[in-house]
Structures are given as C-alpha cells and as structure tokens.
Amino acid sequence: MSARRHVIRPATLEAIVEAAIRVLNANAGATMSEVAAQAGVGRATLHRHFHTRDDLVSAIGIRCIEDMNAAVRAEATAGQSAVDRLRSMFRAVIPLGDRYSFLGTNCTDDPRVREGYGMQLQWVMALVEDLKEQGDVDRDVPSPWVAAQIDQLVWTAWNAIAAGYLSADEATELALRTLTEGLR
Template identity: 40%
Template sequence: MLKKSKAKIIEAGFTVFSANPTATLADVAKEAGVGRATLHRHYAGREDLMTALAMVAMQELDDAIEAATKDASSYTEALRLSLEVIIPLADRQMFLANEPLDHVPEVLEAYTQQLEETAEAVEAAKEEGGFDVDVPTAWIVQAIETLTYAAWTVVRDGDATPEEAAALAWRTLQSGLMGGAK
C-alpha cells in the first residue's frame, strides 16, 4: 500500500505543479487522494517532494532519449532525435526548471551526468562534422539546454507543437553551430 500511495503522490505532484508551480503540498495530497499525513510520511516537505519529482523527471528524460536514439545512425542524428523526444515531456516537467534544487546532491549529480553525456555526444558529433569543431563544446551544450527550454516555452504557450518546436530548435542549432552542415 505504501508504494502505491507514493506513486500516486508523484503523479499528483507532476499534475498539480505543472498546472500551478506555486501549489501547496495540500493540493498535491488532494489530487493524489491521500491525506496530508500520508504525503508527509513519504516526503517531509516541498523540497523532498520536488527532489523526488526531479529524479523521476531526469530518469524519464534518460529513458526517452535512450529509446529514441538506440538505432541512430550517428551522434548528430542522436542529438536531433533527443530533442524530438524531450520536447513533448515539457508539459510534465517544465515547472522543475524554475525549482532551485542544485544544492541537493543527488539532483546535482544526476544533472551533471546528463550534461556530461550531452558533452560526450557533442564531441562525437563534432568528429562526424555535425558541429563546427571551433565552437566550444560547453557552448553547444548550453545552446542545446537553452533551446530546449525555449522549445518547451513555445509549446506551453501554444505557439508551436512539440514537433514544430523540436524542428525549430534543431534548425537553430544547424544554422548557428554546424558551419553550414545540414
């Protein structure tokens, strides 16, 4: 029973905070159909719940990217496919981008790992000719991060579909960082 209520709280957290990032834990408990005492048995406070949500979100991103890129023909293609699968997750995860959790060791470690994996993919894509070798890898990684957030924002605001936003993000990367390579 405990595992089921914990899963319900996690799902309710995504639902409630996606709709209202300033919602309360009482709002989450209500959405989950559990009492506040049950929620607090699993999560001592907002930061504990947000940490759990961040860890689930990062795992979802990793799983989506791994599934989408397993048959990619190149690192460059894998990076493009990654954008295509993570943009649709915005409605579920975007609120976490504004939640300060970089002081939580497990969140920082997982996020750092994601950045390192992106940097490795960018380095490999540079070797393939997918990105200009004169552009620093850190710049490209930050550009990917920033364009992902921009894509999430335009999808949230109804200005583009997830597919359109992913294509625009990739087009922007191509235009600015690939030295004319398509």
C-alpha cells in the same frame, strides 16, 4: 531500511507526482496542503509516504532526472549520424519539459539529482563532440555554449508546444535548425 507501514497505491502515487510537478512549477514554495489539494489527496497521505516536505521534493526530483536520463538514452541507436541522434534526443526529451522545469527550480543541490544531471551533461557533451566531428557544429564554438543552447532549445520547444503555436514535430525540427543553420 524503513519498513513502510502503508503501501502506496499506484494511482495515488501518480496523482501526487503529477500534482507536485505541476504545483511546484507554478510556485516553488508551494505548501503541502496545496499539493495535496491538487492531487485530490489528504494532506496526511502525503506525510505517510513522504515523511517530510524535503523527502517529497527530493523523490520527485530524482524521478524527474531519471525520466530524462532514460529518455535521452532510450533513443540512442548505433550507426546513426550525430544530427539524427540529436533529433532523437529532442523528440524524447522535449515532452518532458515539465520535468526539466521542475529540476531547474527545485532540489538544485540534492546529490543524486546533481549526479544524474552530471551524467546527462556528459552525454550531451559527447554528442556535441560528434556534431563537431561531422561538421554540424563549428569547432570554434565553445562546447559549453553548444550544450547550453541544446538545453535551452528543449525548454523553448516545450513552451512552444504548450502555447500551441507549434506541433511536437515542428518544434523538434525548428530546434534542430536553430542550432545548426540559425534562423536566417
């Protein structure tokens, strides 16, 4: 389609992606200049590889949702119990909390992002069904509530780790416990 005149250097791309996630998480309305500065990159370089600001946000959004989908699926192993699969998912997804946050406040309407989100929701809903099947979650609880709870727990766990009062493993186990047994 568009033959890019310039080929982006891997290091440059990585710096831009990480900076954009960081800066746009702090302020969804952040400027191209701010992103460039945080990335240690010239503003023109941003425009060279991401034609418009929307292109940049969309590209990062797509990358984030792909990262998360990949993480969710990579850990799924046949023969595992539902709880074990949930644990694997937590382990893989919690470290991507910054991606999760980015998607929550940016490009909430991009079709490709929505599609990726739909696939993830589908996967989680299937897991919820299995959790109910195996008696880990009460059948009477609406599945959307369980799915929402799982989503929120990922975010809470990421914050706990970022705040430093829990290790990754502790946060994962506490999230599992919160969902099934509660905090009593």
